Amino acid sequence: MKIRDAVESDLPAIIKIYNAAVATRIATAQLDPVTLEERHDWLRQHSPDRHPFWVLEIDRKIAGWLTLKTFLPRCAYRGTSEVSVYVDERFRQRGVGRTLLGEAIGRASALKIKAMVGLTFAHNEPSLRLFEQLGFERWGLLPRVARLDDVERDLAIMGRHV
Numbered sequence: 832m833k834i835r836d837a838v839e840s841d842l843p844a845i846i847k848i849y850n851a852a853v854a855t856r857i858a859t860a861q862l863d864p865v866t867l868e869e870r871h872d873w874l875r876q877h878s879p880d881r882h883p884f885w886v887l888e889i890d891r892k893i894a895g896w897l898t899l900k901t902f903l904p905r906c907a908y909r910g911t912s913e914v915s916v917y918v919d920e921r922f923r924q925r926g927v928g929r930t931l932l933g934e935a936i937g938r939a940s941a942l943k944i945k946a947m948v949g950l951t952f953a954h955n956e957p958s959l960r961l962f963e964q965l966g967f968e969r970w971g972l973l974p975r976v977a978r979l980d981d982v983e984r985d986l987a988i989m990g991r992h993v
Contacts, residue, residue: 832927834934837874837884837896844893845886846870848919856979857955858917876900881942882912887931894922897931902948910945916961928961936965939993946992952977953985962989 837845846865852858853865877884877898886896895918902911914935918927939947949967951958959969971988978984 832894832930833888834885834931835888836879837877837886839874841886841893841896842867842870842873844919845873845896845917848893848896848917851920852917856982857952858958860977860979862979883938883942885931885934887927889922889925889927892919892922894919894925895927895931897935899935899942899944899947910943912942912944912947914947914949916949916958928958929965932961932965936991936993944993946990949989951987951989953987959987959989962991965991967991 850864899912902913967989970990973986975983
């Protein structure tokens with residue numbers, strides 16, 4: 832397994848993983864698949880030294896990706912980042928998500944991150960377990976704030992100080 836900064840040529844694989852998650856209605860509030868044109872500047876919204884966008888490769892194939900981004904725009908939240916992790920369905924149950932999230936936790940200090948927040952649907956049990964296994968706690972619950980195919984869903988706020 833190799834973790835590295837994502838580059839422009841990774842976008843088709845990143846988008847494929849993301850769109851597979853869109854279809855499941857478990858991992859993202861995005862309801863429609865995204866296109867390369869829509870996400871062309873996705874990487875530019877991140878910076879390796881503060882809010883990285885990483886991919887994890889196995890045998891030169893992108894098995895998953897992780898982003899750290901601004902949690903909220905107010906200055907007081909500068910030390911808090913929102914973390915998102917997506918794993919290609921072909922590579923699930925192989926430690927990809929755990930490795931990416933562990934790397935983010937390990938590099939948090941260098942990235943000037945004091946706390947990480949993951950926003951996860953409450954019915955996404957695999958993601959909730961992953962976060963909990965890596966020391967995240969349930970910091971909150973927003974009941975029925977999302978509507979996925981006419982089903983109201985809760986949003987769990989998972990957090991960890993690093």
